[in-house]
Amino acid sequence: MKSFDAGLMYNPKTEKMNGFEEEVEFLPAMNAKKVEKRGLKSKLCIAAVVIGTLLVSLTISLLVWHFTFRNVKTEKIFTGYLRVTNVKFMDAYENSSSPEFLILANKVKDVLKMTYQSNPAIWPHFRQADVTAFSEGSVIAYYWVEFGVPKYLEEDFDKGMASLKAIPQDVKVRKNILIVDSIKTYPVDLRMLKDPKDNTCKFGVHAKVGTKTTFSTPGFPNSPYPPNTNCQWILRADIDHVISLSFRTFHLEQCQVKDNDYVKIYDSLSPAEPRAIVSLCGSYPSSYNLTFLSSQNVMLVSLVTNGVGRHPGFMAEFIQLPKKTPICGGTFKEVNGNISSPYYPGHYPPDFDCTWDIQVPNNKNVKVRFNFFYLVEPGTALGSCTKDYVEVNGQRYCGTRSQFVVSSSNSKISVRFHSDKSYTDTGFLAEYLSYEPNNPCPEQFTCKSGRCIKKDLQCDGWNDCGDFSDELGCNCTADQFRCKASQLCKPRYWKCDGVNDCGDESDELECQCPALTYKCGNGKCIPEAQKCDKINQCGDGTDESDCGPVVPVNCLSYTYKCSNNQCINKLNPECDGEPDCTDGSDEASCSCGMRPFSRKTRIVGGTNADVGEWPWQVSLHTKAEGHTCGASVVSETWLVSAAHCFQNDGPRRYSDPSLWTAYLGLHDQAQRSSSEVRKIKRIIAHRSFNDYTYDHDIAVLELESPVQYTNVIQPICLPDPTHYFPVGKSFWVTGWGALKEGGSGAVVLQKAEIRLINQTECNRVMDNQLTARMMCAGFLSGGIDACQGDSGGPLSSVDLNSSKMYLAGVVSWGDGCARRNKPGIYTRVTMLRDWIKQHTGL
Template identity: 60%
Template sequence: MTLREGANHILEEHQFQGSPSFQTSALLSRCCSGYTETPRGGGGDSFYLDKLVAAGANRSFAGDCCHCMRDMNNLDEGVEFLPAMNSKKMEKRGPRRQVVVTVLIIVFLLVSLTTGLLFWHFKYRNTPVQKVFNGHLRVLNWEFLDAYENSSSPEFSMLAKKVKSTVEEIYKNHADIGPYHKETVITAFSEGSVIAYYWSEFLVPKYREESLDRAMADKQSLVQRWNPRLRNPMLKVESVIAFPVDPSIAHSARDNSCMFSLHAKEGEVTSFTTPGFPNSPYPNNALCYWALRADASSSISLTFKTLELEPCRDDSDYIKVYDSLSPVEPHALVRLCGNYAPSYNLTFLSSQNVMLVTLVTNKEGRFPGFKAEFFQLPKMKACGETLKGESGTFTTPYYPAHYPPDMDCVWNIEVPSIKNVKVRFNMFFVLEPGIPVSSCTKDYVQINGTRYCGERSQFVVASTTNKIELRFHSDQSYTDTGFSAEFLSYDSSDPCPGKFTCNTGRCIDRSMRCDGWLDCVDGSDERSCTCTEQQFKCQNGWCKPRFWVCDNVNDCGDNSDELQCSCSADSFKCNNGKCVPSTQKCDGKDDCEDGSDEGSCSTGQTTVPCKEYTYKCRSGHCISKQNPECDGEQDCEDHSDEDNCNCGLRSYVRKSRIVGGQNSDVGEWPWQVSLHVKGQGHICGASLVSANWLVSAAHCFLPLQGIRYSDPSLWTAYLGLTDQGDRSGPNVQTRKIKSIISHPFFNDYTYDYDIAVLELQSPVTFTAVVQPICLPDATHNFPVGKDLWVTGWGATAEGGTGASILQKAEIRLINQTVCNQLLTDQLTPRMMCVGILTGGVDACQGDSGGPLVSVEPSSRMFLAGVVSWGDGCAQRNKPGVYSRLTSLRDWIQEHTGL
């Protein structure tokens, strides 16, 4: 036993016995080391004993220590006693243990690190990623057979096997592609000589994914390598092109239950629909393909006649049309979702003799789907031409259908040498998703070195000579409806004879110069103007009619016409322009006299004292929220504000792309009613407000020329009608009138209280094109300046004949005070003034009784007014006058229960 081991033994023994006076091992260390030295003065054990007791050990322990020293002195020779002062030898065993522990810790850390790295490598860096590519290739030394159109034919299987082997051989020769290739499937063939369409699946480690993507995108990677041992290879291929796609699309292609192949027949139109159309909705969680083909020398014209899918959102059902038989994004012509009116132009052209239609659906919704038709037509051999003369017109190919992809057209236009030439675009739709109009990198029109694209209103491009060149380019992807244009010759010294010339080249009437309205797109007609006494000069220099000042509408654009009307900092400005102290806002009193200081104090279910301007719930409680009815939020405690809200929505909500025209789409205004008198045709309009009731104008039923128009038996109501020439169409419902109730206070001289309700003999059936409009609450606020829509079949010009197609116009609610100035105090509280003061847009004869509707933020539409009267039609500063529904709402409810 070494000295230290002996010391430790004694320490353990006395610690176990609980020796109270020995607290540290340091004392024992001194006992068995420092006090083992022989005292120079002698003394033996008593010397050590005394020393230990003096150092703090009890006498029993000191005795054991001294006894220990004797035992150590009696050890055999050869045992080396470590000198107490030789610290290096004393600590020889300690560092050995530390080294072992340190080594073990390092080994543990290395093992952990290695394990982590391996886990990361196999779990993340080396995780196989599934990649799918769609593509096509051209086989040069093979002739196309009709049997290749049938994927079940032996000929298809034979050629597919050969092409598959060829593709696999191409992949195999590339280090970044071959090792990861899992499967290739040939999906279709088309002519030229033979074009094969396929998809390939890869499993690639995540860290190699980018290398695979680069290799597949590089056409030089997908080049056939010739085997020198084969003098005549089986297939000679070129144009191997591949694009990454969503793997779910490729895998769904293996399910043939919703795959169709159709070939156009010469001189015939071929129709196809979604499965079950129109009797049942298309399937959920489905991917459907329609491969469309035409003869080799033809292209395809595809038109969707009916299209009703799930409303558009990021994950909604959608249709994509491809200028290919492979669903690859660079050849996508269009993506469609939601619904379109049947009159909306959805015709698409292919650049070759094939086209692919795909339908991708999610797990939700039940919608009818589509009905489409296609036919073949000769491929366009030339695009563009030389145009000469004083004037003429031209359009993009197949306009107003979508122009084909991959087009380049050039028009060289020349007018007589003494004239200059300009091109006026009356309609211009060259829009591609995601492409800013400032770059025009894909589809565009180029004139004089400048590119034009996007969706533009009418504009003019002029040349300083008698010649101009116009180029039109479309790439292989998304297409649009293109343009309709005309070229004109003009005298450079007088480009617009008798008219004002805008800086854009557009000509407008001289009366429009400096009248306060921007008739030129660039506003050049309102620059450098000298304001008259009847005009107000804005801070930006524009001149505006003086009666527009302080009408709560920012007419100047910089609000300078309203700044002088602002209330002080401690005041509130009412909607009618009146200023009231801020302390009176939301105090329960109508200090503004129009309710605007109380109408928007809070939202939600806050109950306030009932006033004329507060909305009253069915429970009798009133809430302060403005226009709460049918806004999608439950504001009344009894939820009555959201009752009876099956109104004001239309199935077809697509914006009509008609510039300069006012034709409505089928179903765009499903509450519009045409009232006919036998032998006279359309007389007045009306609005459907429920299955049994219509709202119209009282003046429509005044006796005239001996005819008692108040007799219900004279009238027939047509609902779901758009074209007056198609009154027997499948969408149209016809109803006789049971009763006509005109307001008892109607004044046939002033047209005050110009309102009537009509009860139908039998209720109508609500459909996609027949729906009721919402009736506003008496407290509903339609603010000044709000855009409203008026519709009808009335005359398109003063003194003209009625329109065949339902017309629409967007007009603006005008301040009542301003309107009274214009119409010499002819307005009453039951009237509202709406129009465009520049003229040109208005209701007219034959529109009487028709709807004036407002689109609310909830997208629900409310009946704001009824067409009543006007001073002429569409004259400047002569707006139309409409019966104000909110002022007549209680009377309507009294007689209809609505």
């Protein structure tokens, strides 16, 4: 047989032909069609090779899939606690490095391992467990445990963990060292996990009897807290005590940032979500109540940070309080009295119950008026009072509620408070009142709920009772319209303002434009074909805004002009986070309108503002009269106020800058020493100001020296002349003016929310006294308004696109204060924006 190259893909064969032997070579065919013979055996061999190759490939693919994908393990980490009943707590257990701690921790880990071994869906995936802390009760052990679970077994594993509610009986028999009566296990957010062996930012603090114990973030106040870390403070009190924790300073990263820094407090020593009391981020003023109570003698404070930003952190203090002190509930037999949630105004503790049994004289009836009510728990559906609630007469109340009254038809009433084991809130403040059954509200209107209101509030279009009973069966006046579904009367100027005031849209349905037409921002209807045709048919430019991609257009009165004098077709483009101008100027001056302390008026009908909530608010004082007018910070050196504040009155030379002093960052007029004080360098009042009509009522004030921005001093944004404020939009008016017409001024800064009123409707009720430089805001029903002393202060508006606050108006004038059909009149800043720029360069 001849020898052939090893590289040829065939074998030489020998065959017999015609009765004699002949050596025949079968050469490889280069073209399959030229092969003369191919027997069945050959075909079977080829098929076998192909099938074998496919099977090998399939096997390899399955193995690759199994080890690369199907067998990929998901990391699952749990935290929890268990109770050991046959061990007595000792002080050494507070030190995680003590021999006593380590011995007991190892025993607890053995119990955990055997517990997981008893469940075949759990044990194969166990990696490690560790004990992080102990506390009294007899001993509660806090732990975390890690598993690695293949994805295809996750469902079985999760079911096994969900069924793990107690230590199996055979574990107790096999390991009769620790007696454990319960075990709690919860999934944990990986950001909350801290290696128990990492003590770089872990602290244990025990309360001292009769004194406050202080702690703070690392480096506070001289340096920011560290990035990318998880710091933990284990707080302890003596047995039979609870912890009261208060933050005195709190400055963290703002909550809107993705994966923002936050502090979480637990009514436990493990970071278990069902035992979380509160989660905090952002900044809070020192006046804001940040006091939290535990239900037992331990509390865990955890700070989780990312790698972005540098922030001061917090300073906190805590004390221990006797657990058995009666702090709520009991029997009350006085004619009137007050009740509140436990530890009010601090946050009530978790896992708490108390009941007030109220008995007034038998010839009286009793009602409870809740003046303050905050029982909000994250993740609870609206109206579902299954966690924290107050129960009166079998009815549960929760969430956030304005003032409301619950009445009894006899002399007894029972109020029950309940909080579950997780998130807490500020609680409630209430008073109980006895009243004559036949005359519950002398000289007042009696609401169905039993609440008493002034008679002139009946049928005014406002739900003053809270249950609408003051607005039922009313005859609508000429200044009102009737909603279709509810039949309630509402102020006429609410029609066609873009707000669903009736609830059934009936106040807006009649305002719809006919088919194939477009409704302008001012209510005018134009043919649909005229929208975005580069012609301002609406008159307010709304038909030429929102016309697809932002593009340069001809400069008109309603178009936004960039710094390079290019105009664009976008409504309110400034500071919305999207550079629309080719030179980026619409996003260039946006360090304004931010409220570091924003939360949840000589303002009549207003409420106290928080410290730093309105950081652009300024109090202007004269030497002889003290607080006289308000103003707004718009830059380090400029304020905006009202021209009428600086008009001379006989011998009083209000136009003289030396007469005035500006207090910036002020909250309480009785504590002016805590604010920044600046003298006024010059006053520029609008030359066209008319002291009879109050037209062009605006002025700018230059400070003698620049002011440095802080958490309580910030500039408000000045709107572009084209900035659009729609009718019905909410504004905030702030100031220290009179609390009622003819009354004295406020000591603490006041705030009130009002709405922009249709210019035509407002002009009607104000006897056509409005000009184009004025805007009307408030309520025609009265009750909330600016007053003497608020003049020159800001009318602030939040832009929903950028969350920044804009100076929409300046408090100017009004007919009295908070009168019916006499809303407040404000200087329209957009109409005078160019004048402000001319004199300040802003």
